[in-house]
């Protein structure tokens with residue numbers, strides 16, 4: 001049974017913090033004000049359940065969340081603080097209590113998306129841009145050049161893949177996570193129009209894939225194509241991928257939105273194993289995986305906390321002496337870059353393996 005927002009806030013408010021141990025933010029900061037329970041209780045207070053002085057400082061607690069969903073896995077009631085807190089941010093924004101660090105977020109998202117679209121436009125052959133087709137590819141604003149690799153891999157496997165004419169550069173998750181609901185809805189409408197002629201769309205960024213699949217319709221923006229992640233697309237051609245020679249060991253990091261929110265955990269592992277990568281599992285993986293610190297716009301609101309979370313994830317790679325981590329999210333890959341650990345994109349690994357097979 002899915003509980004409504006009011007009931008969820010009440011349950012969390014009176015909960016003895018049963019999910020505290022899995023929250024990367026409260027673990028990294030070690031403060032009670034950023035446990036999932038306190039964040040949800042604060043949101044309830046701000047919605048007027050009890051007299052409280054509503055200030056930017058009080059509302060700051062709502063922003064101490066990556067949206068990772070780990071608390072939901074631990075919750076006996078399937079409550080989703082990682083989603084509800086985004087609603088709390090939208091309410092805070094409307095009440096003039098938004099995070100100061102996000103004051104110009106819509107302008108920054110727009111500028112970054114335009115830069116990303118321009119980069120993709122410069123790198124991809126003009127004939128690969130089309131307004132309609134079988135499958136569109138959205139590379140994501142953190143890796144606009146990734147379209148080149150994905151298209152090369154798709155060509156090799158005989159999968160039809162193109163870049164939408166007027167590629168949006170970003171599907172808008174940061175606007176949703178930052179509490180800019182109206183800007184998110186407007187952005188979603190533009191993206192939906194640019195994809196109207198495709199049967200499906202492969203979205204490299206798992207958080208944007210989730211936003212398109214779940215939040216576009218929830219915000220009244222129907223999307224014509226089916227949304228998939230590229231790992232699902234390439235896993236369909238698994239039998240066409242040449243079985244690779246042993247390529248050594250690497251950790252696979254589950255992006256939270258891919259594994260927990262979209263339920264894609266096995267396809268990345270099957271693809272890596274197919275090309276000869278011996279997949280090393282983190283002590284917490286799949287639906288119980290640990291965030292890289294990059295979600296929920298946390299790197300903008302609490303950069304030191306976001307860095308501490310990534311360092312925590314990397315500690316396990318270093319301690320194992322493996323030296324390599326592969327992931328299926330451009331943001332996670334960038335967050336896990338560090339001295340002594342090679343952080344690689346799963347699609348790059350597949351493309352390289354099939355090119356040299």
Ligand code: SF4
Pocket residue numbers: 011012013015016017018019020036037040071072074075076077078079080081
């Ligand atoms: S999400 Fe569940 S476990 Fe976590 S504070 Fe709320 S009720 Fe408790």
Ligand code: SF4
Pocket residue numbers: 022023024025026035036039064065066067068069070071072081082083
């Ligand atoms: S979604 Fe993740 S970061 Fe947010 S409260 Fe839950 S466990 Fe903490």
